[in-house]
Amino acid sequence: MSPHNQSGGAADRPPLTLHIPEPAARPGETPRFDHLTFSPAGSIRRPDPGVAEPEIRDLPYGLIRVLDDQGQAVGPWDPGLDAETLRRGLKVMAQARVFEDRMFRAQRQGKTSFFMKSTGEEAIGAAQSMMLDRDDMCFPTYRVLSWLLARDYPVIDLVNQIFSNARDPLKGRQLPILYSARKYGFYSLSGNLGTRFSQAVGWAMASAYRGDTRIALAYVGDGTTAEGDFHEALTFAAVYRAPVILCVTNNQWAISSFSGIAGAETTTFAAKAIAYGIPGLRVDGNDFLAVWAATAWAAERARTNKGATLIEFVTYRAAGHSTSDDPTKYRPMDEAAAWPLGDPIERLKTHLIARGEWSAERHTQMEAELAEGVRAAVKEGEGIGTLGQSKPPVSQMFEDVFKEPDWRVLEQRRELGV
Amino acid sequence: MSPHNQSGGAADRPPLTLHIPEPAARPGETPRFDHLTFSPAGSIRRPDPGVAEPEIRDLPYGLIRVLDDQGQAVGPWDPGLDAETLRRGLKVMAQARVFEDRMFRAQRQGKTSFFMKSTGEEAIGAAQSMMLDRDDMCFPTYRVLSWLLARDYPVIDLVNQIFSNARDPLKGRQLPILYSARKYGFYSLSGNLGTRFSQAVGWAMASAYRGDTRIALAYVGDGTTAEGDFHEALTFAAVYRAPVILCVTNNQWAISSFSGIAGAETTTFAAKAIAYGIPGLRVDGNDFLAVWAATAWAAERARTNKGATLIEFVTYRAAGHSTSDDPTKYRPMDEAAAWPLGDPIERLKTHLIARGEWSAERHTQMEAELAEGVRAAVKEGEGIGTLGQSKPPVSQMFEDVFKEPDWRVLEQRRELGV
Amino acid sequence: MPKMDMIQALNSALDVKMSQDPDVVVFGEDVGYFGGVFRVTDGLQRKHGLKRCFDTPISEGGIIATAIGMGAYGLRPVPEIQFADYILPAFDQLVSEAARLRYRSGGEFWAPITVRSPYGGGIFGGQTHSQSPEAIFAHVTGLKTVIPSNPYDAKGLLIAAIEDDDPVIFLEPKRIYNGPFDGHHDRALKTWAEAPGSDVPEGHYTVPLGKAAVVREGREATVLAYGTMVHVAKSGIEESGVDAELIDLRSIVPLDIDTIVASVKKTGRCVILHEASRFGGFGGELSALVQERCFYHLKSPIGRVAGWDTPYPHAFEWDYFPGPSRLAAALKRVMED
Amino acid sequence: MPKMDMIQALNSALDVKMSQDPDVVVFGEDVGYFGGVFRVTDGLQRKHGLKRCFDTPISEGGIIATAIGMGAYGLRPVPEIQFADYILPAFDQLVSEAARLRYRSGGEFWAPITVRSPYGGGIFGGQTHSQSPEAIFAHVTGLKTVIPSNPYDAKGLLIAAIEDDDPVIFLEPKRIYNGPFDGHHDRALKTWAEAPGSDVPEGHYTVPLGKAAVVREGREATVLAYGTMVHVAKSGIEESGVDAELIDLRSIVPLDIDTIVASVKKTGRCVILHEASRFGGFGGELSALVQERCFYHLKSPIGRVAGWDTPYPHAFEWDYFPGPSRLAAALKRVMED
């Protein structure tokens, strides 16, 4: 007999049990966020961006915040931005919110097939778009409309894309909001999750290969971190020290599943950086200043050939997942209101007012102007046509499969008579 | 103008450069391992297996070792095994080495198509196979022959599989050494890397789902950790607290690429555990006692519903990658000899001799007996036939595609006349 | 007998099997508490418990790998992939592992998994919520691929798939979840209650894999279809005025070659209809098989009507979708030739 | 003109392009210092530098994703996947991303990548070093798939693929890397030096994608083949005694339909030969196309000779491999029918 089972036969052992994570609260229950750590604003040290990774393995477990509960900017991460910049950020965020509310209704009115909002998460795209260079490239998710708005992407082009009408810049080929806007540093979106995260690394490697100065930024949601692409992106980014900022937008939910199903029951997403020996920052995603500061830190690292940074933005998906979703089916109705990090627009507004650089009146007026601008753009888009009433020429269905069409496409065009 | 490019236009920036990791030494150079940390034997603390993960985030950066340079077992990880068990382990390792050397030659003699050795890594499969229960399941790589030998898998069956002959237990369908041995707790191997790592998690979840007591063990090589499957395995294991031990056999090389290409230039594979909030142990893979102890620790955790552990075994692939490989093309000829953790067989032998439980003579005699046993089995296998001279009935090519053949297979059998 | 739509029928199949067999376990993205984005797993977690119907990380590769491991242990996992477009990250697990496990292990291990996934177009889902990937599965030795076209079949086939000891890709035509869409997108959608195939027994029954159904008998031509296209074919045949026999393949692997060949030998003409893009699609295999076995009976070339060889385009849904008129035109063509 | 084998010709293509175009970058598992397990990238790192030919992590998904990102930036990446069996972990990146990027972005982004990968059987590589996955790529709108059969074409096609602005899957029949294997495994392997197609110019030239080659003219039947099977077809035709025309497709997407149709219209008979398993293989599409376009010229059913519908089995290499005798038998069958 071989000396197996030294530790006792199976018979003595207690039965195993399968653990299935469950969120703290379901509909009808009181919202709770005690599984999350929220460090006080200003409490996390800001190491030099050139710091070696072993020195900062605590950072993924803290929460970098600049704006405190009174709207003051505090601590070492305060990026010291001027009021002009902040007002611009505020406007971009407010515009995103107004636009999305409007288009959500348009979808409900049957003007398009589908829509998604970024409510509560507007600070992320806005601050990062403003902070980075024009020729850097963002590999977006569907929740970073504010990136485009911060770069003055024409609202009418958004509307036309969403309506898939004759002026749709994507020629009727894409689901609403899956924009592509090369000139605005906004890579082609697609419905499948995760796959562009690793492409961003390749893009950044190409910039480094050429000896250029452009860096890349990429997003995934908390849920999407579980895809293999996430790991591949981090691995390649770390191995080749790619100049890329890899961001996890942890909005607590992935459609109906909470962040614990994605692996955050007992740890943070920022901590995933440690696996790869790169810095991981955990940042208040509803704090425009903290987002900016963390991005600037990571960008400096990238631009000085120190390689990639992983940033987790802690935020909350205040709206439903999409127009196809009803979040009251799986989480407390008032969970958004209970979210401890508040609303990014309110927080920046409060800060500006506290600085004497903004007022409730100016805010109201700004919102009215933004609403008017959006209304005008939507009207213009409706004039061209909503989904089904207007579309690009059907020949566009057959273009761009390849650079040059092959006989199949030519024959099939003939068959359809277009 | 929007306030972009605050941090300066691209023109001011220094050019980026692409970093490509390179090993410390190439052919003709002096072997160097200074990128690795080797803690002294006995120096790493042994926390209670029930410990919470945040308490042990230092462990992935140390190296758990029991046998010191004099062959003494030292420190808290000493599993306190009796000499009988250790002699058995020694024998299994020696048998693996003798067998592989013999079959490597057989391949060179044209008796089969392909072969791979585990030289220098025998302690891992041997200790883990002996330590775990008979009804636990190993999801192997092609370098854990010692697992099977430790469970007395018949050598003749190995030989027949390698020769793909009429008695091949896998019916001629698999490349040599891609064994499957359910009764021996050895899951079906396949040529594609990584994919079984995540299946092991499902297997372990099934055991927990049923309330059984069986746990799973899975291996990947250092190179294979870069596959998406690795991340998926760790994610599911962590989320569902699966009773599984996930092992990375870091033998420094992946065919011709060194561990830095897999992401270990500035960190360890064990540290990947931190990303998932599970324990990560970094263990001397050439130290039979350390392998045993770490496995026992992780098994206890798994069996008490504390979930998964990631173990990195630091070892060295002393032979070429396979019979198709010539390692002198890409690494120093004498790198194996310079490996700081020595040879697992020599180290256990020295320990047993130091304990007065073994002798050089007994060792020589054992090796002779093992060689004789292997020779006899190979002879027997050759009697049945080597590759091309003997094979299972051709009808076996058509069996087991599905449980029941469909008309395609039936027709094609008829067409081939079998 | 109760009336069920496709979703209810599929839900009932899962419920029946979970009630009968403790080894049946259901998981996937949003399938647990929420009950699935298409509601197919609605109520199963509440009824059968957290561990028998649960949410997974967004990791299709991980979902299928986990299912294979569970299947190898002895369970009968029924993972859901939220959209068939998202099976691709798990393609390697399906092809290199699930499909090959029994063969390569000499029969020691196998993966009795049933991968459910909504597929197909017609819902303005754009490029990644509309695709029909069945051809790439059909080519993989060791995988079965099943596609129901009505509630009765959906339930019976799903139960058969779960009970099958081989890996089954179970593609659910999402366009007909709620009613038998016949391609006339400008008309009101019929409900299942008014349509055949919606009388669904509450309890256990199976529809065997590998048996096609002759949905409409005819003498002049044979139409081969599956999924949503069965309904499109019905209305296309009507529009054409051709007395065509309509065969609902129900499973493409195993394929009911006998029923196909018997029909084409009778009619002498054949049109194949599928949503997937045409080139390299499953229609090619069907055409080749029919041609090989019925060559001397064929009066005209076998026709194929399919999606165009482009990605699936949002605004051009109805230009892309192979609707009844395109089938009718093809039928007329095979009659003229 | 120098004589080259396939490996030398492919290496030369890479070298030529790397010398001409700084945007061409080569990477993959073991391709850097070592030069690739089949030696196709041998010497490129030494000559062109560490950054232009380098090793990658073992992560096919990551390799292709990285290549796509680089391609979108403006480079022309030529990633290697060590064996075509291992493309599958990258299948999603190829299908959902590389193939669709140009279309979905309205032409703003595209992925000018060339994915090289050794494929096919005949080397006792067992299940996962022998497969022929071309059919699943051929079905993907937006991907091109190229398969050379001799050194001259290999170099010219690879250069054309690298210069092409669309994603190209470049499958290298590994069985003929060193010589034109004709399926007679019991005879000594010919070297390329003795065979046609081995005179390979040192410098730049292209063989256009989408142009088949008529390798042998014939009057009685048409044989369609690619890769290793071109050589098998030659010897199978000889064995059959049939005066068959042999067409080497060279690329299956784009497909040279005109050459195929012209030949079958001339001969009236057709046999398709490929290594991949038969059901759902690319032979189905070819058969369907030929049947659709040449129906009234066909004198007998189109034949298909292919791998059996089983996984690729180690010991049964030559029972599985569709060798010359199986082709000869099929040719005789189409002549008799």
Ligand SMILES: Cc1ncc(C[n+]2csc(CCOP(=O)(O)OP(=O)(O)O)c2C)c(N)n1
């Ligand atoms: C590969 C893939 N799998 C599944 C889906 C379906 N799906 C769309 S969004 C979503 C949830 C994503 O959650 P998260 O990553 O947290 O992003 P969030 O929506 O919260 O911003 C899922 C499962 C998909 N689009 N792609």
Ligand SMILES: Cc1ncc(C[n+]2csc(CCOP(=O)(O)OP(=O)(O)O)c2C)c(N)n1
């Ligand atoms: C999916 C996949 N990709 C690539 C290969 C080719 N390959 C076989 S072994 C190997 C190296 C593996 O290295 P590692 O994981 O370190 O294991 P080791 O051989 O060192 O034990 C490679 C690249 C493969 N078999 N499967």
Ligand SMILES: [Mg+2]
């Ligand atoms: Mg989320």
Ligand SMILES: [Mg+2]
């Ligand atoms: Mg290794």
